[in-house]
Amino acid sequence: MxxxxxxxxxxxxxxxxxxxxxxxxxxxxxxxxxxxxxxxxxxxxxxxxxxxxxxxxxxxxxxxxxxxxxxxxxxxxxxxxxxxxxxxxxxxxxxxxxxxxxxxxxxxxxxxxxxxxxxxxxxxxxxxxxxxxxxxxxxxxVEPVACVVHGMNQLNAKAGDRAILFGVGAMGQQLVQALVKVGVSELTVVDVEEDKLALAVEWGATRGVLSTHLDEELAEERLFDIVVDATGIPAVVQKAFTFLGPAATYLQFGVTPQGSNVQLDPFTLYHKDLKLLGSMAINQTFIPAFHWVANQRVSxxxxxxxxxxxxxxxxxxxxxxxxxxxxxxxxx
Missing domain, CATH: 3.90.180.10 (Medium-chain alcohol dehydrogenases, catalytic domain)
Structure with a gap:
């Protein structure tokens, strides 16, 4: 073969x-x-x-x-x-x-x-x-949706949380749908492509921001309850940390190259009461994802x-x- x-x-x-x-x-x-x-x-x-x-x-x-x-x-x-x-x-x-x-x-x-x-x-x-x-x-x-289900189980988002998501490619677009369904009150999405941002807004994001305009558009509004990276790009991860508000949760969903490094002041981690989470592959989430897809809960x-x-x-x-x-x- x-x-x-x-x-x-x-x-x-x-x-x-x-x-x-x-x-x-x-x-x-x-x-x-x-x-x-x-x-x-x-x-x-x-x-x-x-x-x-x-x-x-x-x-x-x-x-x-x-x-x-x-x-x-x-x-x-x-x-x-x-x-x-x-x-x-x-x-x-x-x-x-x-x-x-x-x-x-x-x-x-x-x-x-x-x-x-x-x-x-x-x-x-x-x-x-x-x-x-x-x-x-x-x-x-179904398998990539199962990764999203595991990520959402890790994140444990609450209704009303304010969220920002970096990267709205195929995985980010699924995360948009999932975050909308759990009831976040605001979902800002960031990407390098306007078409991807427009699609994310069509499927429930409240605002799309080009990465080149990020500091300008969010200058007065930098802190969120949930920050998610779906790019796997270390420089983006480093930037994403700056949007963590007090008691916020950060989810590393994107796969970075092995050996990558980012910096986070441990005093900030302590003082802000932050939660840092990873989401590796799937964890008995294939069947829930299968039903999500079969029943068009995630398109x-x-x-x-x-x-x-x-x-x-x-x-x-x-x-x-x-x-x-x-x-x-x-x-x-």
């Missing part, structure tokens, strides 16, 4: 590889759609924890191609998506409901071969059938702006995402 293989940082190509074998408790999926995530770009550039060589792709949907001998709840030909998370279920962190910090944590497309290929094998327990009304594109969007189809083929991927990753990009998906 054909697969996109990252052999080393900045070295990737489409190759002929053996089809993955389907174990007794596994399902093999003929891949239809794969979302391209910021994490995939970090993997390509050697900025994530992935081993090499690896086939990326952790946001995906497709059709069941083969079923393991112990699997009885699925049939060949069914349309499905799957939680890419791989955990042991037995370690201290799994036993205390912190599955995303499993001592043997892994993920399809991150630590083992993923879905940027014609076929991918997944544990049957991770698979969800797609309802008829859910497209393959939406099915491949994602309009965020898919471009599809590419396997043959396009090497150049796509070499070029990197642009400021105008929303979600790009691979069509197998």
């Amino acid at each position: 054909k697969a996109f293989v990252v052999e080393a940082p900045f070295k990737a190509s489409v190759q002929e590889v053996a089809e993955p074998a389907c174990g007794p408790d596994e399902i093999r999926i003929a891949v239809e759609r794969v979302g391209i995530c910021g994490t995939d770009h970090h993997i390509f550039k050697g900025e994530f924890l992935s081993p090499y060589p690896i086939i990326p792709g952790h946001e995906f949907s497709g059709t069941i191609d083969q079923i393991g001998e112990n699997v009885s709840s699925f049939t060949v030909g069914e349309r499905v998506t799957a939680d890419p998370t791989l955990v042991c279920g037995a370690c201290y962190y799994c036993q205390t409901q912190r599955f995303n910090h499993c001592e043997q944590w892994g993920a399809i497309g991150n630590t083992v071969n993923g879905a940027m290929a014609e076929k991918v094998v997944v544990p049957a327990k991770n698979v969800m059938k797609l309802p008829d009304q859910m497209s393959f594109g939406e099915g491949a969007f 994602v189809e309009h965020l898919i702006r471009r599809t590419v083929t396997l043959e396009d991927l090497a150049q796509y990753f070499q070029d990197g995402p642009t400021a105008k990009d929303m979600k790009t998906q691979l069509q197998i």
